[in-house]
Amino acid sequence: MTTSVRTEARSSGMAVWKAVLLMLPAALLSSLTWLGNLMGGEIDPLIVVALVASWLGFTVLFVLMLTTGKTYRYRSIMFILTAIALPLDFIPYMLETYGSMMLSEDVMFNGGASFCPLTMPMIIVPALVKGVVIFPGEILPGMAKGAFSVMFILWVGASLSVGRGWCSWGCFYGGWDELFSRLRKKPLIKHRQIDSRWRYLPFAVLLAIVLLSAITFSPIYCEWLCPFKAVTEFQAPSSALAVIQITIFALLFLGLVVVLPLLTKRRIQCGLFCPFGAMQSFLNKINIFEVRIDLEKCTQCKKCIRECPTFSLDESSLESGKPLMTCTKCAQCVDTCPQGAIAYHIKGTPLKANSIVAKVLFLYPAYILLMFLGAGSVAAALYRILMLVTTGSMLH
């Protein structure tokens, strides 16, 4: 490959002044969101520091994303930070509120468990058939219990704006297996050693939990299969059943989020297990953004297939010019393609249309989603860390 082709492929960024100009509305919106936290009551200087630092950090990373063309790298930093930040803030909150990460049965049944978007596939059928929400949780501390309609609206909005892009931009758990999948330079288990049929497992988990939740009227995935209970909250081991459940959570976290991503350099939980991601794959159909491969530029080097962290590209993709429906729009293939043959694309527009425009139009809602769902956690976690440094404790 000539240097000029490589340079052309890499130069998918834009001028800094344009990026800063584009950044301004998002920066303003985010500053308003975060400054809202300062309204009312006495202002803690540590909160101000945490908010300003996170706001600046996210703003700079977005500008870098636009100007360097390394979307995956800077998205990944924000995504991983968000995932790590969530338990850094949530666990101290649990300790302050309940004295433990473990919830008693009373607290669980009285709506003490936090609402999570992963419950959405299990909730829809009982809500439609019987008009009941089977998850007795609250969305945010202090918000009305059972106010699942707020999360529902958020989820619909996110699905419309980024589709399955949720899994690489909105999900505040996905950063964990992305982190572990990036720690090793080379995989110990190569992608061709993994049977492609495993890609269907998330859809099977989705089908099974929807059906089982409909008959048991309980969120089966949350009760038995969620690996992220290990880093958030879980039921106190007050019975043999609870001990079994906690053991399953820990083993799933270790296996799907830590060990297998380390061995394969792939997001195993997101790509081969998560039922919410599977549901988002279907909702992707109503989203206008997609990733496309320009078959005229493609040299079939298959680097994209080797690099895709969620098993969303295979040989059929290189024939059809489209990734599989599980594509999370993480930008890894867009950034790594040596020919610059892969780009974001708006459905219904010509493939040769300006890819930078499509990229910016996608990145904008994607970044706002990431910021809206994750940046608050980052600021809160930073605040906890500053508290730890200055007072010796992360708790109020």
Added chain:
Amino acid sequence: MQGFLLGLANGTTCLAFCAPALIPFLMHEGQTVRQNLVMVLKFLGGRMGGYLIFGLLAWATGSLLSSVAGYEGLLIGIAYVGLAAVLLVAVLRKKAPAGSCAFEGARATLNRWPALLPVGMGFLAGLKICPPLLLAFTGAASTGTLIGSLVFFLAFFLGTSVYFIPIPFLGVFRRVSALQIVGKFAAVIVSLYYLGAGILLLAGGVL
């Protein structure tokens, strides 16, 4: 008529209780609409057998509580473990890994009796105690005669079966091989769930 109406009113719940076993199984089998219809009829036949046993029990005891109290967990536990076993067998039967002589032998044996698998699944699904079934049990027990009790459960069965009519149409998607793989995985997950739940129930009603 009362049994039929009760079945019709609660059929969606009955379908929900049977769907986790039936739908993944049919998806995995990947048959035509016609073949699926036969499968569903076999399943329903087995389920009717389970219901008739309840009809018999309802007549024999004349009272829901005295017959089920104390044995409810045991009965559901056995039904769960049995359902899990039949579902797992149904999935393993078709695409078991080759190479093991003992396994090949077992598979050959199973392949001689494939027609009975949906019947067995239906029978065990029929034995699962769900809220509508308890209602039907009470209604049947109040008839006071064996024939009345059996007819009540038969009518209840017919009422609930109306909701199974769309299921054979899953066969429309039979050519989508991905659905068969999804069905297979889902059947394994569902059977593991029933196996675990059944074992816990048999172990002492922890669940």
